[in-house]
Amino acid sequence: MKAPDSLFRRLLLWLLLPLLALGALMLVQAYLDARRTADRAFDRLLEASSQAIAEQVQWQDERLWLDLPPAALEMLATDAEERVFYALYDDDGEFITGNARLPGDPRSDDISGEAMYYDDVQWQDLALRQGVRRTRLEDWRQREGFEVRVAHTREGRERLTWRLFLGNMAYIGAMAVLAIAVLLLAVRSALRPLTRLRRAIRRRDPRTLAPLELPLPRELAELRETLNELLARMRRVRANQERFIGDASHQLRTPLAGLSARAELALRQDNPEVWRAALQAMQTTSASTARLAVQLLSLTRLNNPEATPELSALDLNDIARQAVRNAWNRCHRDGIDIGVDVCDSPVTIDGIDWQLEEALSNLIDNAGRYGATHITVRVNATPPELVVEDNGPGIPAEQRLLVLRPFHRGEESGDGSGLGLAIVDGIARTHGARLRLDDARHESGLCVTLRFPAPTPTETKQ
Template sequence: MRVAHSLYGRLLAWLALPLLSLGALLLLQAGWQAKATADRAHDRLLDAASLAIAEQVQWQDGRLWLDLPPAALEMLAGDAEERVFYSLVDQQGRHITGNAELPAHPGADAESGDTLLYRDLEWQGLALRQGVRRSRLEDWRNRERFEVRVAHTREGRDALRQALLRGNLAGILGMGALAVASLLLAVRAALKPLTRLRHAIRARDPRTLVPLELSLPRELAELREALNELLVRMRRVRANQERFIGDASHQLRTPLAGISARAELALRDTDPEAWRDALTTIQATSERTARLAMQLLSLTRLDNPEYQATHRPLDLNACVRRAVRDHWTSCRQAGVDLGAECAEGEVAVNGTEWQLEEALANLIDNARRYGARRITLATLRSPPRLVVEDDGPGIAPERRLLALRPFHRGRDDGEGSGLGLAIVDGIARTHRARLTLDAGAEGGGLRVELRFAEPSP
């Protein structure tokens, strides 16, 4: 299985995403802190250098005079060999002395006290960090103001920033590696119960449907309970299938045994009339057995959960007319009056034609076998309904629900298989129709109604 489609991979992806975001933020913060620390350290050097220069400024011969100590500039030139510039300016802004005429700070004014103002600037193609100190002479006879401007290039700052960043980066990468390792171990440990559940399911005998007994966390315990509920339903389905197979075997074994016994007796007899009677009986039994086999196949197909019938628009009136035409001869030979009362126009539903014809065939056959002398097929509108009504003995109200079970027969006279109404019920469920069993219009007989939903436009 590819990692992208596995639960393990998805958990890693979702947990690694905030971890990577946090790592990126830490890297940004480390870079910002390294720059701020480097600037703060070198700004203190600017402060010390400008203060050392300012302390050497004197008034001599009617003008400002500076005896610059070498240490004042040496402290700004570190191992990175930065270029250092300074300038002394009087209160009128005239350049007095220095190795460069540095520009004034835009935030400095005449009222500024003995303060140092910093800024980054581009000057003659050089990236500089400048410090401007506003000060005055300490002589009590002359308090003239002046300005010391000191600047140096950024090589030392950048070198210190990179060194600090490398140190922070090593720590961040170490913590990141530890976090990734912890994440991998945590995800693997969290999914271990799921692995145990998978192994338990694979190790089970496919023929057993007993519940799973496995200690799991709450989330997987819910999955275990869902699986156990599925196993319960599967046991119920298998029990129903075994019962159905047993009943079907019994229903088929009885007529087949009768055919075999009848044929054996006929072979021992030499009278042609006895042979004819035996063949007539065998033919009738064969027809009932074939009918039973067809009903068993229909019921099996309807009970298959994977079977999905394709519904299409159809007319219930057309289904009723075809059913009357197909069963007219057999009903007439049995002395049964078969008729139809169709609604005007078209009664449209979404359904499967052969299933509705199978339902009508079973209802007609049930009514004829149980003694009805009149069978009426009808259709109604709003909502669409299909009705089969007869004047037979009917079904008692307390036994109508039992009549929908397979192999349940209203009487034990050898007629019928007890599958007709079960098949009709299955067809109604596949059409999402409501099946109701009631007494006939005059209080006798049986009225079977299938109520369909209105077809979607």
């Protein structure tokens, strides 16, 4: 099984990715800034060199003449040992002098006044940075225009660029290390309340369902309150289970004690008639106890959501007919008139067949045990309903909610266990149905109705 991903790792990853992306952008920007700074510095040298050369240009023998001082080019030479080139061109673009025939200014010729132009050029497989200055002689007798072109290789620029970039990168690296350290501490600090919550839950006694009392941030406080709500529901469930177990043990202990007492009394007698009466009483008690055990198992299974199968399409007419067939022999033996009233067309719902049959069986059995002589099982189509109506003593309106509790019996004189209606109520809730207890329509008695949710149009067509 693959290990679950760590929340700490996930937070760190999602916070580090933008931080790393920002760091990469900062490095790119630092390199571009370093290159621009180096270009500006060396361009100033190009400008100074071209200015020094332009100041030495003179008009002599009816032509331009240049006596280049060594300092004009030495200012471009650095410890990177760049190669330096220069050229002088007249106003017609004719080469006058220089150590290289450098390309000129691509701008239009109508540009007037002194101007400086910089460009990166390729000359004889060399990458050069060139500066072109357009100017004129300062002699009042002669205003001849000319161009001074100065260029050098990029070794010094690149060295200065990397020196500046490495200096910036050291600062960025230090900031990144500090940011990552702060980020690690922040994430650990943010997750520390979650660690406290986990440890508090782990240290708890599994038998206690007391609410958690732990100061937490707002987001985790909501989780704590959700856990406390779950614990409260579990307390209610455990209380109901303990009450159910106590009632069940009491209900089972009474008939078992009666069986033991009757058997002991019968063993003290020598009369076969007494033995027969004791055996008949023991048979009745054991049958009642067996039915009680079956009802307890049914109620336990209804209260276990993991044991509930999926709902499937059912016809309520078939459910009603089957329940009446199953109860026919018992009712006929006890002198009870039982009938079924179904619809002409199928009444389809989503349900569990054995649960609905058991609900009808419990309703029929309850009616018979409490004195009913006529029982009718009816199916209504709109809305879908299962109805069991009898002519027994009925249940007073003020007790109809109480009888839905396990082991509560409406009439103490009856021999029921008080589980029948509780099981029917559980089955109704499983099916999303509404259980209603009313007076019988035609005579005294009880009318129990299971009203199911109306099917959707798609389900109706099917």
